[in-house]
Amino acid sequence: MSYVIGVDLGTSAVKTLLMDRSGVIAAEATRSYPLFHDRPSWSEQRPEDWVTATLEAMKEVASAAGIDAAAIEGISFSGQMHGLVLLNDKGEVVRPAILWNDTRTTEQCREIEKVLGDKLLSVTRNPALEGFTLPKILWVRQHEKELFDQAAIFLLPKDYVRYRLTGQLHMDYSDAAGTLMLDVAGKVWSKEVLEAFQLADSFCPPLVESHGLVGTLLPEIAAATGLSAGTKVFAGGADNACGAIGAGILSEGLTLSSIGTSGVILSYENDKEKDFGGKVHFFNHGKENAFYAMGVTLAAGYSLSWFKKTFAPNESYDEMLAGVEQVKPGSNGLLFTPYLVGERTPHADPNIRASFIGVDGTHERIHFARAVMEGITFSLNESVDMFRQAGKTVDKVVSIGGGAQNPAWLQMQADIFNATVVSLENEQGPGLGAAMLAAYGCGWFESLEACADQFVKHADSYEPNPQAVETYASLFRVYQQVYAQTKTMNDQLTAFRG
The missing domain is CATH 3.30.420.40 (ATPase, nucleotide binding domain)
Incomplete structure (x- = not known):
């Protein structure tokens, strides 16, 4: 062996x-x-x-x-x-x-x-x-x-x-x-x-x-x-490039959604002249003569962990999120922006802060929990939206990290991204990508793609629900207005922060 x-x-x-x-x-x-x-x-x-x-x-x-x-x-x-x-x-x-x-x-x-x-x-x-x-x-x-x-x-x-x-x-x-x-x-x-x-x-x-x-x-x-x-x-390669290799993001149309403390949307690109105007990062891939575009949400999984620490400190994530799949898309008119520590993509703004918009007396904790999950995913969708506006194809998304641990969140990603979303059988991230580069370098495989066929295994697949896609498309346009509407207020509030 x-x-x-x-x-x-x-x-x-x-x-x-x-x-x-x-x-x-x-x-x-x-x-x-x-x-x-x-x-x-x-x-x-x-x-x-x-x-x-x-x-x-x-x-x-x-x-x-x-x-x-x-x-x-x-x-x-x-x-x-x-x-x-x-x-x-x-x-x-x-x-x-x-x-x-x-x-x-x-x-x-x-x-x-x-x-x-x-x-x-x-x-x-x-x-x-x-x-x-x-x-x-x-x-x-x-x-x-x-x-x-x-x-x-x-x-x-x-x-x-x-x-x-x-x-x-x-x-x-x-x-x-x-x-x-x-x-x-x-x-x-x-x-x-x-x-x-x-x-x-x-x-x-x-x-x-x-x-x-x-x-x-x-x-x-x-x-x-x-x-x-x-x-x-x-x-070897940069952690994001290796993470893409370890998730099999090696051809056009494939995109990575990674929800850890921060969140990353990374999409394969083979056109070196693709211009995103600096709104998303554009880096060389770990695959030869390939590239990737990448957007970052600073407080992705951190937003959910903050919510748990603050409102459900003695519960597990499964207990806190029990029943979240029963809440209809849109969380009964409740919207969350995950700007707890500022934002990176598409707003490189250290002063912007998070908001719950649309709170009324009918909302329960489970609505807030789902709104947090939706807000994180909307933030990631800012990058997906820019990719598509630049002519990129985004039709299959490999989801890893915390967002891949909950079936309701995987379906939510499929509906908000309007793309097929798949999880992985064995998530090892950048370390797996590094091992794959060694395997390819040693001549075990004729290409990184052939190596991925052996090393990267897809698990469950989630297809977008047309009705939910329509609901989220409308809500996303509302979400995109929140930054501009709250920027001045948040700039003024910086003087009062500890």
Whole structure:
């Protein structure tokens, strides 16, 4: 039996999956590491913690009962996007990594917009947001010049871990797309962007495909993990790109709905010239010469967990949602907007806040619960709506995360998206996508699609109900008015918030 390892380097923990040729998980292991918020809006981690945790997790799966470590052929990675790791000319870390959820860089984002103008969207295909990498680079140069002057090259989180395993410096296109320095359509580092901010070409690592072979394990790493020094290491991809691969989003018409704490709508795209005007993200896919468009809801599953904590703290989710399927679409005229922590798509607004609209004396808690579920799904549908307006086909949606755990919510997604919605038999997310890249890189399959046929299994399928589709289409247009109608009030209310 042959195996591959998928390493998913998340924000709070690293997870490793050991998978065999049939797509069965033979072993898995997780290790956590600390997150540091030393100042308001700061979010940092120690890259060494990632390495230590990854080696421990790899060792655990390689030594699992019944596993021959010598039969592990390849390793690939999924990683948290955007995080800045600076290395000196000796390959040593210059300062702690600044993460994707660090928001200290608003000033630098405005600078990027001013300097690049229209080139920002035409080249990088994405707006300047605090989470991206270039603003972090500019912040370090402005505020920590002595440290910046030591930096010879930058990496993203998973790329640093892979560097420590192989001694080789690379970055894949899907993760590079989140730096604001990549010509996304051209698949090269943008000379226009680098020259505009006086960054040398050598500051950026060599680019490679996500399934590209980038080396084998260093002898000391092989010894520490129990793996063979000849184990092949493949580049891997950004967490969202790998999540798409792990859900089989590998052809036009397929879209991913992921409802975790935040929510993501991600749709496959093969047209590199597709223009969404920066209203949704546009990144390189982990599949070669493919792309994806992506919208984000900041408080998706978080909205439901907030509702439970506040109004049903002693009940399970199943108890709280019992009977929700009996409430008709529209929650008896009650509407919720999930702006608890601001919003990302299509309104990049940190000040907007959530609303219940249309409350009357007939409403019970179950109406509010369903309205929260509908509001989260309406927010995700903002992205679906923009995809379709740009000419994309969205006819099949793979739903994962919390939204895939409740049949009523799956049907609700089918009705609001007006598309077939399917759940997965075994949801493993980005870690599965990383394992699939390793399997494809090792030559087990002729394509990622062939690998998905073996590794990704659909479960239940939900078709849109025409009557509910009509109801939700009307209600969605009302939902879209709430942001503009409440923006000024929420801006004024910021002065009263703790």
